Amino acid sequence: MNFHFLKNKGKNVYLFRSRIPTRYQAVFQKKQFTISLRTNLQQDAKTLSHHLYHYCQRIYQSIGSGYSQLTLAQIKQLAQQELQKYRQQIGLTSSIRFEAAEPLMKLSDLLNEFLSFKQKNGASHGSLYRIEFIGKYLIEACSNVEVSTINHGTARKFYDFLDKLELKTRSKQTYASAIIAAFNWAVKQGFVKTNYFSGKITLANKDDITSAKQPFSADEMKLILGPKLLGWSFLEHNTVRGRFGKRRQPTPDYYWVVNIAAYTGARLGEIVQLTTDDVESKDDIWCFSFNNRDGKRIKNLSSCRQVPVHPKLLELGLLDHLESCQKNLFEKAKMSISNWFSRKFLTELALDATNRSRSFHSLRHTVVTHLTDKQVFPYFVKELVGHKHNSITYDIYAGKPPMKVLLEECVSKINYCD
Numbered sequence: 001m002n003f004h005f006l007k008n009k010g011k012n013v014y015l016f017r018s019r020i021p022t023r024y025q026a027v028f029q030k031k032q033f034t035i036s037l038r039t040n041l042q043q044d045a046k047t048l049s050h051h052l053y054h055y056c057q058r059i060y061q062s063i064g065s066g067y068s069q070l071t072l073a074q075i076k077q078l079a080q081q082e083l084q085k086y087r088q089q090i091g092l093t094s095s096i097r098f099e100a101a102e103p104l105m106k107l108s109d110l111l112n113e114f115l116s117f118k119q120k121n122g123a124s125h126g127s128l129y130r131i132e133f134i135g136k137y138l139i140e141a142c143s144n145v146e147v148s149t150i151n152h153g154t155a156r157k158f159y160d161f162l163d164k165l166e167l168k169t170r171s172k173q174t175y176a177s178a179i180i181a182a183f184n185w186a187v188k189q190g191f192v193k194t195n196y197f198s199g200k201i202t203l204a205n206k207d208d209i210t211s212a213k214q215p216f217s218a219d220e221m222k223l224i225l226g227p228k229l230l231g232w233s234f235l236e237h238n239t240v241r242g243r244f245g246k247r248r249q250p251t252p253d254y255y256w257v258v259n260i261a262a263y264t265g266a267r268l269g270e271i272v273q274l275t276t277d278d279v280e281s282k283d284d285i286w287c288f289s290f291n292n293r294d295g296k297r298i299k300n301l302s303s304c305r306q307v308p309v310h311p312k313l314l315e316l317g318l319l320d321h322l323e324s325c326q327k328n329l330f331e332k333a334k335m336s337i338s339n340w341f342s343r344k345f346l347t348e349l350a351l352d353a354t355n356r357s358r359s360f361h362s363l364r365h366t367v368v369t370h371l372t373d374k375q376v377f378p379y380f381v382k383e384l385v386g387h388k389h390n391s392i393t394y395d396i397y398a399g400k401p402p403m404k405v406l407l408e409e410c411v412s413k414i415n416y417c418d
Contacts, residue, residue, distance in 0.1 A: 004016060004017055004018070004049040004050065004052070004053045005017060005037065005045045005046065005048075005049035006034075007045075008036070012040055013036055013037065013038060013039065013040055014036075014037045014039055014040065014041075014042070014044075014045035014049075015034040015035065015036055015037060016034060016035050016036075016037050016045075016048065016049045016052045016053075016079070016083070017032055017033075017034045017049075018032060018033055018034075018052070018053070018056045018079070019031065019032045020032055020033070020060075020072075021060050021064075023064075024060065024063065028071075028072040030072060033072060033075070033076055035052075035076055035079055035080055035083065037049065037083070038083075038087075039092070044092060047090065048083060048086065048087070048092075051082075051086050052079055052082065052083060052086075055079065055082050056075070056079060059075055059078065104146045104148070105146065105147045105148075105191060106144050106145070106146060106147070107138065107139055107142065107143075107144050107145055107146075107147055107150070108135075108139060108144050109147075110147050110182070110186055110191055110192075111131070111132075111135040111138070111139075111182065113189075113191070114131065114182045114185055114186065115128060115131055115132060115135075117185065118131060124297060130174070130178060131178055131182070134174075134175050134178045134179060135179075135182075137158075137161065137162075137165075137175065138158055138179055140161070141157055141158045141160075141161035141162075142154050142157050142158055142161075147186070147191055147192050148192070150192065150196060151196055152196050154196060155196040155197045155200055156200065158179065158197065159176070159200055159201060162175055162176070172201070173201070176197070176201045179197050180195065180197050180198050183195040183196070183197050183198070184198070214357045214358060214362060214365070215362055215365040215366040215368075215369040215370075216351070216358075216362055216363070216366045218370075218416055220349075220351060221262065221366065221416040222416055222417070223349050223351070224258065224262070224345075224349065224351075224363075225258070225259065225262060225416065228345070228348060228349060229254065229255055229258055229259075229345075230255065232251070232254050232255075232340075232344075232345060233251055233252055233253075233254045233255035234251075234252065234255070251332070252321060253330045253331060253332040253337065254332070254337065254340065254341075254345075256318070256321055256329070256330070257271050257272065257330060257332070257337055258341070258363070259312075259313060259316060260274075260288075260313065261360065261363040261364065261367075262363055262366070262367070262414075262416070263310035263312055263313055263367075263411070263414055264288060264307055264310065264367070264384065264385075264411075265363070265364045265366075265367030265368060265384055265385040266288070266290060266307075266364070266385070266386070267299065267303075267361075267364060267386075268334055268337060268338060268360050268361070269297070269299075269334050270290045270298065270303065270386075271330070272330050272332065272333065272334050272337065273296045273297070274288065274290075274328070274329045274330065275294070275327055275328055275329060276322060276325050276326075276327060276328075276329065277289075277293075278290070278291065278329075279309070279318075279319075279322055279329075282306065282403050283402070283403055283404065285308050285309075285403045285404060285407055286308070286309040286314065286318075286319070287306045287307060287308055287309060287403055288306065288307050288308075288309060289305075289306050290303060290304065290305055290306075290307070290386065291304050292304060299386070300388070302386055302387060302388045303386040304386075305383065305384075305386050306403065307383075307384050307406065307411065308403050308406055308407035308411045310411050310412070310414060311412065312414075337360065338359070338360050341359070341360045342358070342359045342360065346358055364385060367384075367385065367414060368381060368385060370413075370414060370416075371384075371410065371413055371414065374413050376409065376410050376413055377409065377410070379401075380401060380405075380406055380409055380410035381410060383401060383406060383410075384406065384410050384411065
């Protein structure tokens, strides 16, 4: 790294910087001096400053040898004369040499770049739509300004705009998170130097969101996995009206999706994507494979995992259900099951979820809480539910536990009948 030149950002030119030897700093009452190199090209500045550095060193040596007694103003003048002479020698005839100006980037250009980046990295259609939608709000609030002009005032203008929309707190946080993420990326790409949108709104952290979803108690789990679930899946609730009147139409998706969630802690989105190929025998142990094959979507890399099938699921007839399926294990969509569970099923069980502290995701929290209470090794619990370990030792160096160990030390500990 060359410490003999720096850029004068105000005038957009490079300066030569000469550090005065310590023994002369008291005499000149300065630690350094600078002169303009009259160029905006870094390579020219490097060449010129290198030459001037050695030239000034010879001057300092002559002062130390007693050959000359110069003032600091005289040293600067000599350096300027030497600079002019050396510029002519190497053919830098113009007084100022400028680099070609980079094209100015508009806010819309930056958002399009970010959208393209997310698309290339496999973002979902919903995520891409959300970015595009929120980006339009940002441009509406702040105009399509050049990104180099964005400052604290621009960010405040955007948040003031969101306030006028009278959004719910959660929606406002979603909008803010998307813009903050875009500008964090822009900083890393060198498009902007500072993310002015960060820190101006309090975002709910993951711990707050996790604590908001309450787990079910053991007695509540007995209710959830009891006769009412069978009724919704195979009996009285599932009738359709046809040409010859009402007829019963079993919906086993409810039954199996809830049971699988209760005995694996898997996310609803992971379960509804399961295919017949994702239930396999490994070392004589039946396993679920949660993966991103064939276009399936997962939350993150740690969500790709194999977990043993709980003996209770085999007892309930999971393999028979598997035999009856063509390709996909379930036909109902994620949102359909989520809405049914929260709005209808929990209400019928008098476990009303209208306060939003209970939902299908509560089954996942129930499994984690259940195993933690039984003092199961946290490493096994995180492997089961697909959580990151947040440890270099476990995330990089530790291998996956054998299915037999995970089954005996973790999965089989899930028991709601104790």
